[in-house]
Amino acid sequence: MAEILDILVSAAFWTAVLRIASPYILGTLGELVCERAGVLNLGIEGIMVLGAMTGWMTVYQGGGLWVGVLAACTAGALLGLLHALLTVPLGLSQHVAGIGVTLLGSSLSYFTYRLVLPQASTPPTIEPFQPLPLPGLLAQTPLTYLAVALVGLVAYVLYRTPLGLAVRTVGENPAAVEAQGLSVTGLRIGAVVAGSALMGLAGAFLTLSAFNAFFFNMINGRGWICIALVVFASWRPGKALLGAVLFAAFDAFQLRLQQVAGGALPYQLFLMLPYLLSIAALVLMSRRAAYPRALMIPYRKGER
Amino acid sequence: MRLEARPHVPLALSLLAPAGAVAAALLLCALLVAWSGASVPRAYALMAEGALGSRFALTETLTRATPLILTGLAAAVAFRAKLWNIGAEGQLYMGALVAVVLGGGLFDLPSWLLLPLVLIAGAAAGGATLLGPAVLKVRFGVDEVVTTLLLNFIVLLFVSMLLEGALKDPMGMGWPQSAPVIEAAELPKLVERTRLHAGLLLALGLAALLWFVDTRTVWGYENRAVGANPRAAQFAGMPVTRIMLRTALVSGGLAGLAGAAEVTGLKGYLTLDLSPGFGYSGIVVAMLAQLHPIGVVGAAVFIAAVFVGADAMSRATAVPNYIADVLVALSLLCMMVAGLLARYRLRRG
Numbered sequence: 001m002a003e004i005l006d007i008l009v010s011a012a013f014w015t016a017v018l019r020i021a022s023p024y025i026l027g028t029l030g031e032l033v034c035e036r037a038g039v040l041n042l043g044i045e046g047i048m049v050l051g052a053m054t055g056w057m058t059v060y061q062g063g064g065l066w067v068g069v070l071a072a073c074t075a076g077a078l079l080g081l082l083h084a085l086l087t088v089p090l091g092l093s094q095h096v097a098g099i100g101v102t103l104l105g106s107s108l109s110y111f112t113y114r115l116v117l118p119q120a121s122t123p124p125t126i127e128p129f130q131p132l133p134l135p136g137l138l139a140q141t142p143l144t145y146l147a148v149a150l151v152g153l154v155a156y157v158l159y160r161t162p163l164g165l166a167v168r169t170v171g172e173n174p175a176a177v178e179a180q181g182l183s184v185t186g187l188r189i190g191a192v193v194a195g196s197a198l199m200g201l202a203g204a205f206l207t208l209s210a211f212n213a214f215f216f217n218m219i220n221g222r223g224w225i226c227i228a229l230v231v232f233a234s235w236r237p238g239k240a241l242l243g244a245v246l247f248a249a250f251d252a253f254q255l256r257l258q259q260v261a262g263g264a265l266p267y268q269l270f271l272m273l274p275y276l277l278s279i280a281a282l283v284l285m286s287r288r289a290a291y292p293r294a295l296m297i298p299y300r301k302g303e304r
Numbered sequence: 305m306r307l308e309a310r311p312h313v314p315l316a317l318s319l320l321a322p323a324g325a326v327a328a329a330l331l332l333c334a335l336l337v338a339w340s341g342a343s344v345p346r347a348y349a350l351m352a353e354g355a356l357g358s359r360f361a362l363t364e365t366l367t368r369a370t371p372l373i374l375t376g377l378a379a380a381v382a383f384r385a386k387l388w389n390i391g392a393e394g395q396l397y398m399g400a401l402v403a404v405v406l407g408g409g410l411f412d413l414p415s416w417l418l419l420p421l422v423l424i425a426g427a428a429a430g431g432a433t434l435l436g437p438a439v440l441k442v443r444f445g446v447d448e449v450v451t452t453l454l455l456n457f458i459v460l461l462f463v464s465m466l467l468e469g470a471l472k473d474p475m476g477m478g479w480p481q482s483a484p485v486i487e488a489a490e491l492p493k494l495v496e497r498t499r500l501h502a503g504l505l506l507a508l509g510l511a512a513l514l515w516f517v518d519t520r521t522v523w524g525y526e527n528r529a530v531g532a533n534p535r536a537a538q539f540a541g542m543p544v545t546r547i548m549l550r551t552a553l554v555s556g557g558l559a560g561l562a563g564a565a566e567v568t569g570l571k572g573y574l575t576l577d578l579s580p581g582f583g584y585s586g587i588v589v590a591m592l593a594q595l596h597p598i599g600v601v602g603a604a605v606f607i608a609a610v611f612v613g614a615d616a617m618s619r620a621t622a623v624p625n626y627i628a629d630v631l632v633a634l635s636l637l638c639m640m641v642a643g644l645l646a647r648y649r650l651r652r653g
Contacts, residue, residue, distance in 0.1 A: 042449065082637075092640045095388050095449060099587055100636040107629030114624035115340055224453045231447075268465035275454045275461075279440075282451065286444045300307075 007256045015138045016255075019210060021248035022140075023048070023202040025147040027226035028233065028240040029154050030076075030198030036158065036235055037191030038171035038294040042098025043083045044199050045223030046105025047076045051203030053109035056214040057116065059126045068208055069143070069201065076200020077193045079105050084192035088185050091298030102223070113214060123213035141209040143201075148241070150198070155237040167191050171292035174299040184299050199223070221275065228278035232285050235292060243281075250277060307648040321646040322592045322599075325638035326606065332638075333631045342621040354616020355609035361616075363498035367570065369601075369608035371396070371579070373507035374562035375586025376593065376600040377514055382434075382555035384518075384595050385531040387441075387548060389434055391452025392559035393583025394459035398433045399426035399560025401463055403567045404471065404482045404574045407489030415488040422489050423506075423564050430560015431553040433459065438552030442545045456583070464576055473573065482574040491569035501569030507601075510558065514597040527551060559583060580611075581629075588636040594643060607632055 007013055027044060034041040041047075055072035059065055079101055086097040117124065133139035158164035166187055170177045174184045202222075207214050229247065233239035251274055258270045334344045355365050375392045382389035389395075403426040411418060437451040467480040475483070494500045518524035529537040530547045538544050566578055589607055593599030614628035 086637065086640060090641065090644055092644060096383075096587070096591060097637070097640060099390060099584075100633060100640065103584065103588070103633035103636065104630065107626055107633050111336065111624055111626035111630050114626055115622075118622070118624070221454065221457045224450055227450050228454070231450075266465045266469060268461040268468075272458050272461045275457045279446075279451055279454055282446050283440060283444055286440075286446045289445070 003260055004257075007253060007260075011138060013252060013256065015140070016252045017245060017249045018138060018140055018144055019248075020251050021244045022144045022147045022209070023205045023222055024226060024229060024244035024247060025151065025241055026198050026202035026205060027223060028229040028244055029147075029150060029237060030195040030202065031226050031230045032233065032235055032237060032240055033154060033158075033167075033195035033198065034080075034192045035230055035295055036171045036292055037167050037188045038174065038292055038297065038299075039084065039087055039188055039192050040094045040098065040296050041080070041083055041101075041192060041195060041199075042095060042227070043079060043101030043105060043196070044098075044226055045219060045221070046102030046109075047079045047196050047199040048105075048203035048206075048219045048223045049109045050079055050105040051076045051200030052207045052218060053113055053203075053214050054200070055204030056126060056207035057112065059208065060124065065129055065208055069204055072200040072204030072208075073197040074200070076203070077197040080193045080196020080199070081189070083196065084189040087298065088188045088192070091300060094296050106219075110216060113216075123215055125212040126208075128207075128212040129209045143205050143209045146201075147205070151237050151241045158237065168292075171294050174294055178299075178301070184301075188299075199226075202226075225274065225278050228282050231289055232281040234285070234288070234290060247274070247277065250274070306651055307644075308651045309648050310646075313646055317646045318594060321594070321642040322603065322639060325592070325642040326635055328638040328642075329631055329634035332634050333627060336627060336630060337623055340621070340623040340627075342623050347617055347621055347623055350620050351610075351613035351617040353613075355613030360498060361612065363495055363500040365605065365609045365612045366504055367499045367501070367608075368612050369604045370501070370503045370507050370569070371562040371566050371582045372585055372589050372604035372608055373504075373511060373601055374558050374565065375582045376589030376604050377507075377511060377586075377597060378430075378555045378558035378562070379586045379590035380593060380595040380597060380600055381514065381527070381558065382551060383531075383590060385527045385548065385551040386534070387438065387551050387555065388449045389437075389452055389552070389555050389559075390449055390587065391434060391437065391455050391556075391583070392562075392586050393579060393581065394452070394456040395430035395433045395556045395559035396563035396566075396579050396583050397459050397463050398563065399430040400563030400567045400574050400578055401466065401471075402426050402429040402560075403489075403564035404485055407485035407568060408483050409486045413488065415490075418486075418488045419491065419568065422485070422568060423561060426564025426567075427557040427561040430563065431555075431557035433560070434552045434556030435549065438549055442548050460576065463574070467574065467576065471574070480576065484573040485568055489568055490572065491565065499570060501565075503565035503569040506561070506565060510561075511597045511601050518597060523550075559586070562586075585632060588632050588639075591636055591639050591643075607635075 031041055031044055051072035054075040055068040058071040059068040083097055083101045086092045087094045129141040131139040131141055166182055170184055170187045177184055229243045232243045254270045254273050337344050337347045355361055378392045403422050406425050407422040437448045440446040440451055441448045471482045473481050473483040491502045526542050526547050530544055534544050567574055585607055589600055589603045592603035610631050611628045614625045618625035
């Protein structure tokens with residue numbers, strides 16, 4: 001018991017929590033922006049892989065860290081554009097298109113990595129972002145501060161600007177947006193592209209901040225977990241931050257518990273917990289889930 | 305410009321659509337091949353030769369197609385009823401797991417009894433794995449896409465735990481692999497000195513059976529009705545919940561059988577690399593086939609040829625064999641657009 005308390009009050013623990021939470025914060029925000037506009041983006045997993053690879057590869061080829069960040073966002077936005085074109089103007093199944101984008105994003109990343117580094121048995125490394133201590137706060141890397149700031153920015157845009165109102169309405173009642181003379185197609189494509197750029201950034205966090213190399217399977221379902229977190233957060237940015245931090249706290253806690261209770265239980269049981277937790281969160285929230293009403297419903301002008 | 309639904313899709317168009325999609329995907333991949341510095345015609349020729357160029361290559365392709373037919377059918381059956389089962393990968397491993405447990409010498413039965421038992425139990429395990437998400441969907445409205453995806457990771461960790469624990473082969477030199485199944489639980493080989501096994505016949509038989517059920521029975525009619533419009537099906541007095549759960553059992557069962565057949569027909573034991581993503585490729589197979597059971601067979605052979613051919617190509621050129629995964633992903637995306645063009649026509653104004 002005392003050991004558990006020791007873990008929970010240590011500064012190192014909470015530093016780790018914010019670090020683990022960062023990709024979830026960014027990915028969940030990105031998915032939230034897409035879904036608020038009425039488009040489910042199952043491409044998130046592949047977009048994160050591509051963001052992780054592109055960001056890392058840019059830096060490895062001699063680009064600066066922030067150039068890598070920009071490249072990852074651009075790569076994410078481009079895959080997002082593909083998803084948006086398939087699902088918004090063409091109105092194709094958002095489920096299947098998303099799976100297709102995920103398959104494309106991850107296979108393109110692995111292909112490119114292998115093409116550039118054919119013989120790399122131990123992954124080459126780069127010099128990643130260093131922690132930047134701010135007075136009165138736990139020392140984090142710049143991308144974590146950026147992630148938290150983006151929560152505020154997304155919340156501000158969604159709830160305090162005409163653009164945000166239009167994006168939220170297009171996910172609830174696209175016909176009303178159309179009646180105001182705004183373009184449903186344009187708003188949805190824009191939201192998916194912007195959200196996907198955030199997902200690319202989420203992936204780049206792993207290779208430019210949390211680790212210093214790109215591994216195969218490094219995203220490992222984080223994208224899918226973000227989709228569960230969006231439901232948990234009831235499609236609200238503030239709650240998304242809370243959800244991601246809670247989730248990361250749980251994850252950091254099980255990592256430390258694994259060290260304390262090491263050997264008594266198979267490590268795979270601990271690794272299963274995040275996935276089980278996500279499913280549990282989905283079941284718990286499902287009764288109260290207030291989906292954007294037009295989520296997954298393609299909009300065709302003049303069609304009811 | 306706008307889209308106008310065709311009242312009837314001519315058969316020629318529904319055959320042309322996948323052909324066109326594949327051609328478009330091959331063209332797009334040619335850019336990547338050229339980027340790798342290889343000659344595009346030579347690379348594609350090597351690929352075709354590696355997949356279809358000899359008797360051995362053909363049997364390798366058909367061996368690879370066997371699990372893809374089954375996971376393709378699993379996706380087709382589920383998608384028909386709008387049950388988004390993305391968890392075939394996990395269901396496949398559960399089927400394989402049960403197959404090595406039951407076929408590993410637990411029962412000393414003659415082959416004609418043991419083999420069906422092992423295969424049916426494997427299918428049951430796959431079906432049970434999908435039943436959970438399906439119940440959560442119909443009971444609580446939990447989106448099955450995310451739950452089935454997350455279950456894939458849980459199942460793989462569960463299998464990994466058993467392979468390093470209770471099921472670890474003491475003769476396995478420390479590798480995380482199970483003990484092999486006994487001879488009575490092995491599927492017979494179809495062609496001498498190749499890896500082609502009777503699982504292919506099983507998969508082909510099931511594709512034919514599903515086509516029959518789909519077009520000639522009440523079950524198939526109900527499935528399609530629920531997929532087309534669940535509320536209308538409900539009004540027509542169909543037990544929508546029961547049909548959903550039944551579909552989940554069949555879909556998960558087919559994926560579980562894919563795992564059981566891989567273990568009893570090909571590998572003999574279970575490792576964590578039993579499936580190079582057969583569950584996910586099955587989705588592509590089903591979409592290329594436009595969810596048609598017989599089309600699934602053709603699409604599965606094509607995807608298998610891509611994977612087998614790409615391995616051969618990457619041995620002879622500088623093109624990484626991940627080109628196969630890119631080609632498969634692009635085929636899926638192109639197929640979606642091609643399917644749209646087959647179902648609708650473009651109209652001005």
